[in-house]
Amino acid sequence: MTRPLIEARDISKRFGALQALADVDLDIREGEVLALVGDNGAGKSTLVKILSGAHAPSGGDLVMDGKPVEFASPQDSAAAGIATIFQELALSENLSIAENVFLGRELTQRVLGIPFLRHKAMKRRVGELLKELDAHISDPEVPVGSLSGGQRQAVAISRALNLNARLVIMDEPTAALAVAETRKVLQLIRNLADSGRAVILVSHNMHDVFEVGDRIAVFRRGRKIADKMRTETTPEEIVSFITGAHPDVRALEMQS
Amino acid sequence: MSNPLDWFGRREALLAVACLAAVLLFSFLSPYFFNAENLSAVLSNSVELLLVGLGMTLLLGVGGIDVSVGVAMGLAAIAVGRLLQAGVTPAVAGLAGPVAGLLIGVGTGSVVVFGRIPAIVATLGLYGVYRAGIYLCLGGDWLSGLPIGLTELVGTGIAGVPLAFPIVALTYLALYVALRRTPFGPHLLAIGDSEAKARLSGVSVNRTQLLAFIISGGLTGLAASFYVATYRNVEMTIGGTLALEAIAAVVLGGTSVIGGRVSLIGTVLGVLLLRLLQNGLLLSGVPSLWQTVVTGLLLLFVLGIEAVQGRLSLTMLMRSKSGRLASRVAQ
Numbered sequence: 001m002t003r004p005l006i007e008a009r010d011i012s013k014r015f016g017a018l019q020a021l022a023d024v025d026l027d028i029r030e031g032e033v034l035a036l037v038g039d040n041g042a043g044k045s046t047l048v049k050i051l052s053g054a055h056a057p058s059g060g061d062l063v064m065d066g067k068p069v070e071f072a073s074p075q076d077s078a079a080a081g082i083a084t085i086f087q088e089l090a091l092s093e094n095l096s097i098a099e100n101v102f103l104g105r106e107l108t109q110r111v112l113g114i115p116f117l118r119h120k121a122m123k124r125r126v127g128e129l130l131k132e133l134d135a136h137i138s139d140p141e142v143p144v145g146s147l148s149g150g151q152r153q154a155v156a157i158s159r160a161l162n163l164n165a166r167l168v169i170m171d172e173p174t175a176a177l178a179v180a181e182t183r184k185v186l187q188l189i190r191n192l193a194d195s196g197r198a199v200i201l202v203s204h205n206m207h208d209v210f211e212v213g214d215r216i217a218v219f220r221r222g223r224k225i226a227d228k229m230r231t232e233t234t235p236e237e238i239v240s241f242i243t244g245a246h247p248d249v250r251a252l253e254m255q256s
Numbered sequence: 257m258s259n260p261l262d263w264f265g266r267r268e269a270l271l272a273v274a275c276l277a278a279v280l281l282f283s284f285l286s287p288y289f290f291n292a293e294n295l296s297a298v299l300s301n302s303v304e305l306l307l308v309g310l311g312m313t314l315l316l317g318v319g320g321i322d323v324s325v326g327v328a329m330g331l332a333a334i335a336v337g338r339l340l341q342a343g344v345t346p347a348v349a350g351l352a353g354p355v356a357g358l359l360i361g362v363g364t365g366s367v368v369v370f371g372r373i374p375a376i377v378a379t380l381g382l383y384g385v386y387r388a389g390i391y392l393c394l395g396g397d398w399l400s401g402l403p404i405g406l407t408e409l410v411g412t413g414i415a416g417v418p419l420a421f422p423i424v425a426l427t428y429l430a431l432y433v434a435l436r437r438t439p440f441g442p443h444l445l446a447i448g449d450s451e452a453k454a455r456l457s458g459v460s461v462n463r464t465q466l467l468a469f470i471i472s473g474g475l476t477g478l479a480a481s482f483y484v485a486t487y488r489n490v491e492m493t494i495g496g497t498l499a500l501e502a503i504a505a506v507v508l509g510g511t512s513v514i515g516g517r518v519s520l521i522g523t524v525l526g527v528l529l530l531r532l533l534q535n536g537l538l539l540s541g542v543p544s545l546w547q548t549v550v551t552g553l554l555l556l557f558v559l560g561i562e563a564v565q566g567r568l569s570l571t572m573l574m575r576s577k578s579g580r581l582a583s584r585v586a587q
Contacts, residue, residue: 075458090456092446094516099442104458106439116437 003066005030005166005198006051006082011060013046020046022222023060028167033189033199035209038219039242044202047219048169051200052084053077083160084169089152093145097137098126100144101159129158132195133188150181157188167198174208186212206235218242225249267510271525275532282536289539300486302531303420304329304479305501306524309509310431311472312502313523318468319448319515320375322364325476325502326495327386332356332480333490334390336406337399340484346405353481354474360386361473365466383499390492400489410485420482427475431520444468448515497548504555505530513559530554 004027013021021043028034036044049055051062053071062069064080071077077084091100102122108115126140135154137147144155153173160168170189174182189212193199203209209216210230218226218241225248226233226241240246244253283290308325315322322328335356339349368378413419435441443464446454455461484490507513508529509522533554534547 074456090453092442092449092453092457092516094445094449095442099446103442103446103454106442108439115439117439117441 002029004028005064007063008047008051009061009063011047011050011057011062013043013050013055014058019222021050021057024219024222024224026217026224026227028198028200030166030198031193031196032214033193033201033212035213035216036200036202036219037204037206037209037216037238037242041221042219042242043222043224044219045171046222048084048171048200048202051077051082051167052169053082078163078165081164081166082169083163083165083167084171085153085156085160085173086171089156091144091152091155094143096141096143097130097147097155097158098122098140100155101126101129101140101162103159105163125162126158129161130154132161133157133191135184135188148181149177150184153177153185154188157192161192161197165197167200168192169200169202171202172204173201174203174205182208206239209238210235220244220249225252265510265519268519268522268525271509271522271529275525275529278529278532278536282532282540285536286539286541289536294535294539298528298531298535300418300420301535302527303424303482303486305498305505305527305531306424307427307475307479307482308472308498308502309505309523309527310427310520311475312506313509313511313518313520314431314444314468315375315472316503316506316511316513317448317515317518318444318465319451320368320465320468321503321513322375322379322469322472323499323503324364324379324383324386325472326498327383327390328357328360328364328473328495329476329480329483329498330390330490330494331360331386331393332477333484333494334393334399336481336484337402337490338393340403340406341399343403346403346409350406350409350481350485353479353484354477357477357480358470358474360477361470362466364473365469368469369462369465390494394490394492396492398489398491400491402484402488402490404488406481406485407488410482423478427478428520428524431471435518435520440464440467445516445518448512448517450516497551500548500555501530501551504551504558508554508558513562 006028008024008026011021011024011026012019024043024047026047036047038044046055050057050071053074053076056072062071069080071080074084092103095103107118107121109118110116123140130137130140133154135151135158137151137154144152147155157168173185173189177185186208189199189201193214201209201213213230216226216228216230216233216238217224218238220242226238228238237246241249244250279290288294308329312322312325332353336349336353339352340346364379364382367373367382368375371378410419414422435444443454443459446457446459447461447464451461483494503513505526506523507526509524509526510519511517511522530551533550537546537550538544
């Protein structure tokens with residue numbers, strides 16, 4: 001088995017008296033979709049925020065490519081190749097797809113010190129990205145405000161790819177989508193992993209998790225209580241882990 | 257720019273028709289309206305408002321506003337006037353306007369951006385400060401009967417074309433290029449749509465907002481030079497209605513009053529319509545007092561229409577722009 005892209009070792013996070021994460025170990029591999037599941041407040045979001053540089057862990061280490069890393073800010077995390085796509089997409093509706101994909105990192109060419117936009121180069125690059133994702137969006141100049149929810153996810157993913165992300169974290173990407181759109185986004189996630197990126201999918205939806213996840217990690221009360229290959233488990237078992245009905249969880253929680 | 261009509265959309269076409277309709281109407285109402293002399297007077301009366309309005313377009317586009325542009329122009333005009341009085345070459349005195357304006361723009365922008373004060377509140381406060389500055393500088397007297405040098409320089413212009421034409425045209429072109437051909441454009445619009453999202457995308461929000469205030473300041477100072485050249489005096493109440501007129505013209509032109517959508521050509525047409533109406537009403541015998549009423553009503557009318565169309569609502573203003581605006585960008 002290849003070395004993990006990112007290893008979380010003994011990661012903990014306290015908010016005052018609240019133990020949001022306790023001693024979490026987690027590996028993330030390239031080419032793999034890792035689904036994070038668990039009830040609200042189980043610690044998934046806290047872990048995602050630590051990976052994306054929004055929170056610093058209270059304890060433990062992050063190791064990337066075998067070397068310890070520290071993310072002081074979302075910029076640090078992005079520079080390391082981690083792109084986080086939040087549920088509330090950070091897209092500007094009044095800008096075009098291409099402008100959104102390149103926002104804040106436009107390709108420019110300086111003439112007399114003035115940075116002129118390289119419209120054609122950016123349009124071409126966005127066209128390639130959309131094609132790579134098989135997103136069925138033909139014109140990168142269309143404003144994002146006119147796109148459907150699924151297409152917007154595709155734009156957000158294109159933006160992540162354009163930043164050369166090696167790990168793409170998606171927080172509930174299908175929560176607000178219709179059935180057909182959901183299928184499309186799950187396909188996008190699969191394409192991302194097949195192209196060699198690591199993907200973390202945070203989701204409440206067992207169907208999505210089992211359709212696209214390679215591995216499923218269950219969180220409960222700040223701990224990782226299960227980490228299973230999809231082929232070795234069932235939706236029923238995962239749900240019993242989440243709710244605490246599973247015998248292993250009961251045993252664990254009796255001890256403490 | 258997939259759509260070639262993008263820069264000249266429905267709003268712009270409507271305004272152009274409104275301008276033509278105003279010309280037709282007033283030609284019937286007054287025998288003094290439709291002649292070369294009066295129409296060129298309308299144009300030359302539009303110069304200051306055009307320059308200030310183009311600056312205001314950027315400010316509204318980025319989600320800001322500046323209600324102190326009138327008094328800022330007053331301060332810059334005093335600088336130009338005093339230099340003329342001191343016998344400085346007209347060209348140098350003329351340049352002092354934009355220089356003073358840039359400095360005021362840096363000041364106003366810094367208060368808004370680094371003070372983290374909402375632009376409407378900050379510039380309302382600065383309005384009071386700048387107005388007091390005008391009183392202090394003028395000490396109760398008008399600057400009047402200023403040397404004619406600058407007036408001649410501006411009037412003669414280049415090869416007989418008044419200087420205002422190339423300067424307004426160059427300003428328009430420069431802003432068009434900045435918005436369409438440099439990252440300033442998408443950054444400005446992204447911030448106008450949602451400051452938080454723009455920041456998350458790595459847009460340098462402070463720099464872009466500050467730049468918009470500095471450009472607006474420079475253009476306001478340029479307007480001051482034209483003001484002094486035209487009237488050869490600086491009165492106590494200078495610029496009293498300029499901010500209202502500029503905001504009205506810009507919003508009339510299709511730029512969003514809460515940001516995220518700009519139209520430079522719309523601003524030009526908005527200024528023209530406003531000046532045509534003011535001139536036409538005056539020639540038709542309506543007292544000049546009613547000019548500001550007409551301006552104010554036009555502003556309310558446009559905002560009312562946009563509210564009905566759902567492009568703008570009070571809740572949106574409160575929630576600091578949820579970004580559900582119509583998405584067309586026109587310049």
